[in-house]
Amino acid sequence: MTTAIALLETLADVGVDRLRGGYSRHGFDRADAELREWFTAEATARGLDVSTDRNGNLWAWWGTPGPNAVVTGSHLDSVPGGGAFDGPLGVVAALSALDALRAEGFRPTRPLAVVVFAEEEGGRFGVPCLGSRLLAGTLDADRARNLKDADGTTLAEAVRAAGLDPRWLGPEPELVSRIGCFVELHVEQGRGLADLDAPVGVASSILAHGRWRLTFHGEGNHAGATPLADRRDPMVPAASLVLAARRVAGSVPGARATVGRLVPTPGGTNVIPSTVDVWLDARAPGDADTRHLVDDVVAAAREAAEAEGCTVTVREESYGDTVIFDGGLRDELTSLLGGAPALPTGAGHDAGVLAGRVPTAMLFVRNPTGVSHAPAEHAEPDDCEAGVAALARVLTHLAGAPC
Template identity: 75%
Template sequence: MPDTATDLLAAIADVGADRRRGGFSRHGFDRAELELREWFAAEALSRDLAVRTDRNGNMWAWWGEPGPDAVVTGSHLDSVPGGGAFDGPLGVTAALAAVDALRAKGFRPVRPVAVVVFAEEEGGRFGVPCLGSRLLTGAIDPDAARRLTDPDGVTLAEAVSAAGLDPARLGRDDDALATVGRFVELHVEQGRGLVDLGAPVGVAGSILAHGRWRFTFTGEGNHAGATLLGDRRDPMLPASALVLAARRAASQVDGSRATVGRLVPNPGGTNVIASTVDVWLDARAADAAGTRAVVDEITAAARAAAAEEGCSVTVTEESYGDTVHFDAGLRDFTADALGGAPALPTGAGHDAGILAAHVPTAMLFVRNPTGVSHAPAEFAEAADCAAGVVALATVLERLAG
């Protein structure tokens, strides 16, 4: 009997388990993610799929000879720190299970089919989300990408070199991109839309405009006990003001979100006034104007708070993507193939959103009973995962047949 998506998820349930945070920490080209790459290659080869790794570290498993107008599906295997089991891996395991299901019924694709695993989708190690698909499509400058560093100071160039890739070859890959005729990504839903609609599977209509910004507050490091309050230039105060400003600013723009999920003081001692504090802001809204308005208000508040404390602040935009509207024809085709599956927007970014500017792209969502994602409680019922595999297999059959 072919493996189900749930079986395949169970096979990797110990890889990258995070004993401190809970959930999983699997980041681009780290030990856990490299182990998952080996697992994926073995699973693909056991299905007689030809495995290739492109110049940017994205893995492709081909059913049929690679060529133009291929039907491509897949997702990613990396996670956020302490992430759930489904975000990314469900799309990969469902793709393998869909290939099994199609073969079991005797289907032979007229167009080549590929299952792809994109590198560093979450940006959990190098800070830029969808890094593999951005490099593939030329959405990020390769020199800038090579200089990206992880929290330990390892550059992307060093990491890919250690993984056996040539960092000099990072960048837009027209040959790989030219093979993709259609891209369909299955993903666990990150929200409660399908729960409220009573549907196990839906299709994506759009992705909110979103980006990441790093605020670096600089003050004066000093002794926590020996320095009077009036003598301090403590960067933690304006950093804290930014966190509160993010909530205020987002509440004033309909449907927007602003989040501070990471704050790093330097040197980080309990009895030390920090010399610098880095704060990462994630901001999202329905369109570019709304996103920029939220970030501008937060930036103004951060600058005012820094000046009041005698500190300085620099702001760096680390990534940004405008609103994505998925290909209407492929979206409708997909929904119709599934008997009128509901379409809904998402606030989460995906590799499909990067590819959408270059090839017709669609997404399938599998119901998440709580809506929780990017956390250990992320979940999808086995029956809904199976429904997702059936839906993906149906779409692939119609596109590749």
């Protein structure tokens, strides 16, 4: 039986980012293809029946696919320069948990599957949880097909290059209807479990969160030949937006607002940009707080743009309301795991998308650094194995129950 850490180590050379550090593994790129091949080989070696749905999500079934299935898994892609655990830990833990069940002679009485969702981070096409949103029907398929990466490649082109037919992207209600419940294991993206000195926890909720793209339009010009008084520099209101996001979020309890990406065009050192694209990530405990936060930040951005003689356009790229995980399933797992703590999270997950369609739960594994979406993300081997043991216990309980 291969441990979760040993399985993670087999991925150590895939998608290494020499510039940023950590890993850059994005939907339907070369690293993603290697990861998909790896998962298919590992699942097949375990006798699982592997298939790809029309949105690029991978499914590995123990036995015949059918209704009321117990499904676990996560994703294999990353943010740019991400850590080794976010996503892959949930996949390797699922495979390791199945190994443990088989070693104990367990045979499920309900269908059991491991899923790998496509492009969860949105690192290439900008929309997070792309595979699960398409599957669940919460993302318009035509909009998805026309999403573009930084090089101008559309999602339709990318999935076609990966051997899928983009015409079939979209909701799969028949497949979703097979899922009796979904349990995702994930490294904790914060210090909640570390502060509680607990190796494993259960998710209670996810903050409302979304991404907005603000494009500031000004006048491109020469950095040395253009007096300050004659400028319409879109970088100035873009900078104001960054500060406004921090200021406004600080006034809303429990809120977060982040600018992690800013792209000036044309991007020359001695050039006043003609446009600046800024991506705002905003999160808060409720829908109203999140919307008000964004409205206040956008109002500040418009005021700063007007003062500089610029304009700004705003586009919502993705949004998810507050997720409250199924209370009955959460309490069932908390009790099953001996009173494991229940924690809210500010991070989005495929489990949060599916929560609107099927009973869904999450297990967290302690992260001693509290750092995620960065190379310092970490989980100790003993904690990873505690997560595998917890997941195995959950799957035994759920998949051993009669249909």
